[in-house]
Amino acid sequence: MPLFTSSSFLRPLLPAATALLLSGCADLLEFSPNDYRSPGDQQDLTVKNLARLQAAPLPPGDTLRFVFTGDSQRFYDEAEALVKSVNQQAGIQFVLVAGDISNFGMGREMRWVDDQLRKLSVPYLTVIGNHDQVGNGREAYQHIFGPLNYSFTYGDTQFIMTDTNGREYNFNGHVPDLPWVQQQLSDNAARRQIIVSHVPPQDEDFDPAVRDGYVRLLREAPRLAFELNGHRHSFSIGQPFNDGITYINSDGFEKNQYVVVTVWGDKEFRLKHVQF
Amino acid sequence: MAAHLLLSALLALPLASAAAPLGPDTTAHAPAQTSTRLSWYRPRHLVLQTGGGLGMVAAGAGYSFWRDHADLDILVGYVPKKYAGSTLSLASAKFLYSPWVLSVGEKWQLRPLMAGAYFSYTHGTINDEERGQYTKDYYWFSTDTRVGPLLGSRVGYALPTTTTGRSRYLSAYYELGSNDLYLISYAQNRKGLSPADILVLSLGLKLDF
Numbered sequence: 123m124p125l126f127t128s129s130s131f132l133r134p135l136l137p138a139a140t141a142l143l144l145s146g147c148a149d150l151l152e153f154s155p156n157d158y159r160s161p162g163d164q165q166d167l168t169v170k171n172l173a174r175l176q177a178a179p180l181p182p183g184d185t186l187r188f189v190f191t192g193d194s195q196r197f198y199d200e201a202e203a204l205v206k207s208v209n210q211q212a213g214i215q216f217v218l219v220a221g222d223i224s225n226f227g228m229g230r231e232m233r234w235v236d237d238q239l240r241k242l243s244v245p246y247l248t249v250i251g252n253h254d255q256v257g258n259g260r261e262a263y264q265h266i267f268g269p270l271n272y273s274f275t276y277g278d279t280q281f282i283m284t285d286t287n288g289r290e291y292n293f294n295g296h297v298p299d300l301p302w303v304q305q306q307l308s309d310n311a312a313r314r315q316i317i318v319s320h321v322p323p324q325d326e327d328f329d330p331a332v333r334d335g336y337v338r339l340l341r342e343a344p345r346l347a348f349e350l351n352g353h354r355h356s357f358s359i360g361q362p363f364n365d366g367i368t369y370i371n372s373d374g375f376e377k378n379q380y381v382v383v384t385v386w387g388d389k390e391f392r393l394k395h396v397q398f
Numbered sequence: 399m400a401a402h403l404l405l406s407a408l409l410a411l412p413l414a415s416a417a418a419p420l421g422p423d424t425t426a427h428a429p430a431q432t433s434t435r436l437s438w439y440r441p442r443h444l445v446l447q448t449g450g451g452l453g454m455v456a457a458g459a460g461y462s463f464w465r466d467h468a469d470l471d472i473l474v475g476y477v478p479k480k481y482a483g484s485t486l487s488l489a490s491a492k493f494l495y496s497p498w499v500l501s502v503g504e505k506w507q508l509r510p511l512m513a514g515a516y517f518s519y520t521h522g523t524i525n526d527e528e529r530g531q532y533t534k535d536y537y538w539f540s541t542d543t544r545v546g547p548l549l550g551s552r553v554g555y556a557l558p559t560t561t562t563g564r565s566r567y568l569s570a571y572y573e574l575g576s577n578d579l580y581l582i583s584y585a586q587n588r589k590g591l592s593p594a595d596i597l598v599l600s601l602g603l604k605l606d607f
Contacts, residue, residue, distance in 0.1 A: 150599035151449035154475075155544060155577060156482040156523060196583055198590025226539060226579045227525075234583070234591060257523040257541040261483025292531045 158229035158262035164236055168268030171245035175216050180277030182313075187213050189396075191380040192220030192320070192352025192372035194235045195253050200375040201238035207398035209243045211382060215276070216244050220352030220372050221251025221287075221320025223267070227259020232266045247274075249283040251320040251352060252327060255290035271299055273306050279347075279385065280312035286319035286336075286351075288329025295331045300339065307343040314347045314389055322351035322369055324362040341365045347389040357381065359393070436564075445471050447602025450575055451544065452490045452518055453477055460492075460604075468495045469604075475518075483524060490518035494548060494573075507554040507567055514548045516575065539579060546577035552604070566606040573600040 149161070163170075180186065189208050194201055208217060217239070224231035232254070239246045250270050254263045264270065270285040284306075286298045298319065307315065321327045323336050340346055341363070348368040355374030362369055370393070373379045382394040436442075441459035448455060453475020460471030475488035494514035502508050520542045527541065554569030576584075580596035 150574075150597055151601070152451050152598045153449065153454040153477045153481055154451055154486055154488065154520060155579065156484075156486060156520065157451075157477060158483065159481055196586065198583070198587035200590070202590045225583070227541075228579070230580070230595075231583065234595060237595075238590060255525055256537060257525060258483040260525065265483075289531065290525055292528050 152230070155226075155228050155230070156258040156262070158258070158265045160229060160233055160266055164233050164266060166268055167236060167266060168247065168272065171216075171247055172274055174245040175247075175274075175276060178215070180215060182278055184277055186215065186277055186279050186383075186385040188215050188383055189217040189380050190220070190350055190370070190372055190383050191217065191375065193222040193251070193355050193374035193376075194219060194239075195222045195225035195251075195374075196231070197375035198234055198238060200378060201235060203378065203398050204375060204380065205238055205241045207396060208380070209241075211396070214244055214382065217242055217246040218281075218318060218350065219246060219248045220318060220350055221249050222253040222352060222374075223248055223251065223263070224254050224259060227254055227256030227262065229262035229266055232262060236266070247281075247283070249318050249320055250285050250287065252287040252290050255287055260290075271302050273309075275312050278313035280306070280309060280315045282306045282315060282317045284317065284319045286321045286323070286328055288321070288332070289327040291329075293329045293331065295329060297329055298332060298336055300332055300335050303336065304339050307339055307346065310345070312345070314345050314385070315343060316347050316350060316385075318350045320351065321353045322349070322362075322371060324369070325353060327353070337363050337365070337367075340367050345388075347385060347391060357395070436562075441607075443469075443471075443604050443606045445473060445602060445604050447473070447571075447600050449598065450516070450548075450573060450600025451546070451577060451598050452492075452516070452600065453486075453488050454481065456488065456490065456602075464495075467497070467499060468493070484522050486520055486522045488518050488520050490516055492516040492548065494550070496552070505556045507556070507569070509552040509554075509571075512548070512550045512552060512571070512573070516546055516548055518544045520544075544577040544579070546575050546581070546598075548573045548575040548600075550574060550600070554604075557606075560607075564606070567604075568606075569604045571600075571602050571604065573602075574598070575600065 223235050248267055250263050273282045284298050284303055288297045291297045323333050348370055351371045354371050357373045358371045379395060379397050385391045442462045443460050445460055446457050452473055454477050456473040456475030458471055458473035460469050462469050471492045473490045477486040479485045494512040496509040496512045498510055500508045523541055550571055550573030552569050552571035554567030557566040557568055559565050575598050576596045584591045584596045
């Protein structure tokens with residue numbers, strides 16, 4: 123057959139066919155961009171990373187040291203560079219990403235970020251951001267990462283991770299979940315507490331109906347060291363409510379900068395900026 | 399349920415068209431010859447596919463033109479809640495051009511390359527911009543509307559010709575595509591992402607009738 127003696131017809135298909143073989147058909151047969159099916163090792167990442175963290179426990183009294191960053195959304199080149207930089211830091215126990223893991227709320231984006239961050243030599247933990255809730259993102263996040271509100275204790279510190287993306291719920295008056303936050307803050311098992319969320323309470327994307335209540339809960343928590351936020355893509359530290367509570371905002375991945383947070387004593391802490 | 403009904407209706411279409419010429423002839427005004435020319439709006443084929451971001455199952459009908467070198471297909475797709483968090487229905491349109499339509503032996507037909515694009519609209523997403531929820535351009539992209547390129551191949555097997563003498567094929571195809579948001583992600587991250595990361599595969603069947 124003369125038509126098969128010429129390979130010119132088939133040549134355009136070669137790159138596509140190769141890619142197909144490399145990545146396997148199952149992942150490629152996507153039902154929708156909202157389809158969140160993931161390979162087993164990219165499900166329940168919060169539980170998996172917490173298990174990794176607890177496998178190297180921090181003895182009581184030891185200094186806590188972690189990398190704080192946020193807003194990895196659509197910055198995959200930067201994520202790769204961040205991982206290389208963090209892996210060169212000595213004495214880091216884990217990495218915190220303050221939400222907006224994805225840009226479009228799609229499961230595949232969350233897996234792309236994990237493809238990079240799983241190369242970290244330490245575990246990483248996330249809190250959900252507003253971009254992670256676009257479309258069916260909230261469901262994708264829960265499938266791939268885990269709960270929207272969760273808390274864990276490492277060494278002397280209880281971390282309280284909470285969803286503060288009120289606008290994504292059209293300001294329904296229930297986000298953040300104040301009773302849940304109050305319950306966590308009233309847990310006095312750990313020496314100190316750090317609360318982590320995406321949208322800071324002074325932001326216009328925080329539900330105004332629960333702002334005062336949230337700020338009051340933090341003010342009245344005697345062991346709270348500070349709050350960590352993302353969303354603004356720009357580092358800041360201050361006490362926006364002049365009530366003694368410090369709020370620290372992370373840079374976005376695109377700023378090629380993160381902070382190393384060192385915490386000791388009751389509430390003593392130091393920040394070190396690292397460029398990558 | 400809606401998808402099942404749709405599928406049944408589509409499967410019944412060729413039966414209806416086959417049955418038409420057997421109807422009473424008393425009202426026929428034109429000679430039988432003219433019936434070999436199909437009306438322009440009658441679909442030329444039925445389509446059933448999976449993947450491609452257009453549904454776990456997507457079914458529809460389409461038209462062929464430019465001497466069967468181009469197809470325009472309209473599909474309705476379905477994604478169950480357990481795979482996406484909510485039950486999704488998708489309406490999509492695909493246009494594919496085949497530069498070469500090759501006969502292989504008496505029974506087979508090969509389209510080694512099909513190139514085109516699709517448009518899709520998803521209904522049923524959970525967080526879908528209620529009125530007043532966001533300020534203008536808060537999110538610059540659409541949650542529900544996607545467009546993207548397609549590249550694929552198709553192989554057909556000849557079926558008996560229709561009563562009007564049209565040749566018919568049952569064909570199988572694959573298409574590799576992507577969407578606007580995946581493409582933007584890759585374009586801005588050539589190191590952090592690879593082309594394989596943004597590919598989406600469709601597998602489907604097409605039946606001329």
